[in-house]
Amino acid sequence: MSNSNETAKKEKKPKKSLRDIAKNVEKAAADVAEKSQEFIKETLDRNDDGKISIEDLGIEKQDIIDAKEKAQRFADKTREGIKEKVKKMDENRSEAKLERDRKTLRPVFVEDFLANNEINNLATTPNTDARYSMIRIVERDKKREENIACRGAIGYLTVTKELDVLNIYVDVAKSLGIRFLPTIENEVYYTDPFKENVYVNLEEYFNYLKKARISELEMVASDLGAKTVKIVFKEYSSTVSARKMQAKTKMTGKMKNSADTSVDIESNSSDMSNMEIAADISFSGHDNPRIPKLVYFKGESDILQLIKMRTDPEKKNRIVSKTYALRYNKSSGISQKMANQIDAALTGMSLKQSATFSNEVKRETRTVLEYHIEF
Known part of the structure; x- marks a missing residue:
């Protein structure tokens, strides 16, 4: 019976709302925080001034100053590092642009x-x-x-x-x-x-080379003591090959021994489209020949042989006259391939010439330089 009464009493006890429970928890937390602060203050307040100061924590004022300076130095160093990186990046960009401009502007x-x-x-x-x-x-x-x-x-x-x-x-x-x-x-x-x-x-290139070669052959004649020299250009309608180039030759020795061979270039006279007498000179002549300095004809075997015969120190059976037929393009130094490259370069730069290099070189391959010399 008594158990029934106790149960009834418990059932009649009023219930707390959630708001009340929250208030109680909040109050309890505030009490804990207050007691904690008092405990910390009592523990750390070494000078009993009721406050927690840097002295209570054992930190000297100089330590704080040093820490601030250290932090400032770190900040300055970091800032300088960033500036250096930015500067380096700018330099790299400038160098890259400079390199690009060099490649473009050359x-x-x-x-x-x-x-x-x-x-x-x-x-x-x-x-x-x-x-x-x-x-x-x-x-x-x-x-x-x-x-x-x-x-x-x-x-x-x-x-x-x-x-x-x-x-x-x-x-x-x-x-x-x-x-x-x-x-x-x-x-x-x-x-x-x-x-x-x-x-x-x-525009003057081939004319310049022509005059230079004529002048050199005239000087050869003068240095070798020639009495007359004649230079003739003969242009043919087709290319003259090395095998077709055999000159009319006449040699007369001092001992009245003579050899006279006459083999013309293997082309009909009708094939010749143009002839030009470039030089016809008479000298007083001399018998003290000296070796001439060659530039354009230093690779021409016929001219080298002429010099050798005329400057023979033993003066045996010296040459009296001879006619040479030389391939004109051999002494120009400009190949057909190079001429084509020059024309292509001019076209690439949108430049025009009165005559193409390739055509001029082709014309030279059709030309024979006839060189007649007498002593």
């Missing part, structure tokens, strides 16, 4: 040109494989003048499929130790394949 500096000349001077003759075999005289352009990559350049390189062309600024052309023939103008020049640092205007 500036050429005097040291590049001088180094190239040293290589060329060591090359074999004729020097038709020179990197700067073709030069174009140009004015300075605004695009390159304002770009740091071209600062101090003497010109720039134009790269074509067949040939690299060196563009030189007209105001520095005279200071490079180059002879531009006949004069320096805003034109295109090609190297004399037998002479160092000599460049000839393309």
